[in-house]
Amino acid sequence: MRRRTTRAMIGGAAAAAVVAGCWGAAHALGAPQPSSSIAARPAADVVTSTPAMPVPTPTSTVTPTPTPKPTVHAVARTCSIAAAARDPRLLAFQGAVLNARTGQQLFGRGATKASRTASVLKVLTTAAALHVLGPDYRLTTKVVAGKAPGEIVLVGGGDVTLSRTPAGSTPYYSGAPHLATLAAQVKAAWAKDPAHRGQRITRIVLDSSYFGGPSWQPSWDVAERIQGTTPKMTALMVDGDRDNAYATVSHRSTDPVGRAGSAFASYFGSVSVTRGVAPSGAKVLGAVHSQPVSTLVKQTLIVSDNTLAEALARVTAIVSGAGNTFSAEQQGTVGALQYYGVDTTGIRVVDGSGLSNDNAVPPDYLTKLFVKVLHRDGALGALYDGLPIAGRTGSLSYSDRFQGAAARADGQVHAKTGWIDTGYTLAGIIHAKDGTPLTFAFYALGHISEGTKYALDGLTADAWECGAKLSNG
Template sequence: MRSRTALAASATLVLAGLVAAGWAAGTALGDPLPVSTTTPVAVGTAIALPARTATPSATPTATRTVAAVARTCSVAAAARDPRLRSFQGRVVNARTGEVLFDRQGTKASRAASVMKVLTSAAALEVLGPGYRLTTKVVEGSRPGEVVLVGGGDVTLSRTPAGTATAYAGAPHLSTLAAKVKRAWKAAHPGERITRIVLDTSYFGGPTWQPTWAVKERALGSTPRMTALMVDGDRANTAANTSPRGNDPVGRAGSAFAAYFGGGVQVARGTAPRGASVLASVRSQPVSTLVQQELLYSDNTIAEALARVTAIEAGTGNTFSAIDAAVVPALRQYGIEPAKVRVVDGSGLSDDNRIPPSYLTKLFVKVLHKSDGLGPVFAGLPVAGRTGSLSYGDRFAGAASKADGKVWAKTGWIDTGYTLAGIIRAKDGTPLTFAFYALGDSFVSANAKQALDTLTADVWSCGNRLSDT
């Protein structure tokens, strides 16, 4: 979800209760979620990862016997709120697998930034939680020449080491430059570096997905996607939302050259085959990048993860390669991603397609942190507490009754608002849900409040939720 309001704050904190409980909470379906979230910790802090586990045996199955429940609690009025425009949604009892509420739940539609949940799951499957993106410098083909090779790490910062940026724990160009100087001095005593070549060949073009609105660069949510950039190409390195430029590669090259003094030429090209590596720096692990991506809905990390997932899956290095990598990766979680179409990693495109029914199934696994999906749970914003659900216009007023009880991914594009995730209902029932408020044209921001109200009403109903 993108915001034109308070998103300028750096995405540096999550609540420790969310993270710690997200990893340590038991998988018993009767009490699957943490109750409180209070102490902040840095998102950039690496978390000890549990072994990859399967969903517990209590996972919903078609043959599970369920005690009769009086379905007497209706949210039909909230679901008809005109602010929701063309509404789709589904709610599932995560303990039994029973569909409690459904409105066109099997229809595949655009899901906005909820797409990031799929991107994260695919990256964790293909890359693994410990994978890190590497930026390196190699020997060039000319005297005095080095090549800066982009490895897709959009968190790499142009600020001096030790400076806080929008991405906690990010590597810095200053660190890389210092390493290069030491290695160069040892290999070429008495010779100075006079030329820096910028290699961005790891990602193929185009740099802008054709269905994206160009205004996103000015609004500050999304840069041109290149394999070499610094600070997500933000003008303000510390702000989550900040205008992006037209030449991320040039910005990175100029920043790197500045660490080598004046008179250094900067050019573009590719590294010589088999060139010796002088130095490198690495990103935070994918498990941390996923949390940074989800908490404040970072489009830049999402696109980088999608692209690197495609590369490592062998489907290509362009936007068009993402679907062929993500969809097969999602199958590894044991849920067929029928009707899912992935055009980008962030969800900005109107052409993405996800049925709410698929999300409600995937979130059962996220709830249990099974099959390696713990980082997704840890990154989900919490209603009224963290990330993109902590702003003043989310879960306010009557909807605040569900504060701290909803773990969900937000989504916004011009033609819709979405919300999907996990609810710890008032009666203790674990629920998964996916709600879409879509329109053929611009959908007003007040759809957010309608989604929150509906979600809070579902929290009140719990297992008594009626489909009528």
């Protein structure tokens, strides 16, 4: 069984908009699971030069709302979800539910134990990016003049949405910048510069040094790349390195930088292409920019896009000064999360997507962070707006989730899904039946089945039914 954090299989131009991920409508315990496909891990890449891209000042200006202190309820807590939490499909279950109005934990099972989260980790990744980068920050891909006559340098800035599709088209990442636009800028700038009069562009250098190696996290299953959910992470790539620029899931290559370079070179006729680093202070000939981080966050969360999550985690680490490799993401992400005033003790971050079994976050932490999300603290409104909604959008759409009895919570749960081979997870905000805002995090860890996610949905719907009356018994 492959480790994956999304089962969305949407293809074609419809995937250009951020649309619902869909894993199928099977609703039965013991539904077929993905078959295992494990290949040897690729060799680690050589660590490249220190990044030198523009560093923004964090733009969050709203002071985080202090987490409410627990107070005694006047409501009799007589509603139990304990039996549902013992559903054998939930395996080794951990979970927590918090009354977001009072700060009181209503339910807890292993709530303080840090465990793997699957794609729920993307909540931490995006919360950190919104603070460090700010909602308006855009990732930049540029071209500068090279050292030699006739030479230009294509410099990657971590924008995995950059597209090789024709200008004006709508690839999978809606609103993405196009190589065609960048090439047109470069040609115009080159023609206007007297220094290049009578000289044509003959050589393109590819600079991907903004991200250091390795490009593949050692704990990931290489099947993720082959089967199309996750690329090798390089600072220069096009369309998330998908074979099909319009599909959610599409095979990824062994050389994202080379794919981007070949696509760019096609606009310049007969040119040579090589790898290198841009000269310091070189003249900029053209630049294109991604959608703002607030939009990238929503695109990341709604269908659980691993590629965008990894890019945001890496750029957050770079801009925060932690470094430009996977190993810097612990400091980059966890350091940024301290801004929100929730204790980060025990959190371990090894990637940005949640794909690794080595990530670890306590359910209790997530319930407290989601209080901040509910209050839209800092720039967290973008995170709230990007969460899938039970029975309606993204990875919680009715085609796959919140069916049957769980449908009673339709539209009332805003949450992030997670799935790897060793666990299903679900965490977010419940607008309970009695009007009480609840935050929750549920982990079902072990040898999961298709029924595991439905058990999580049922448990969540039970919490919605209980509201403030939820008991810990």
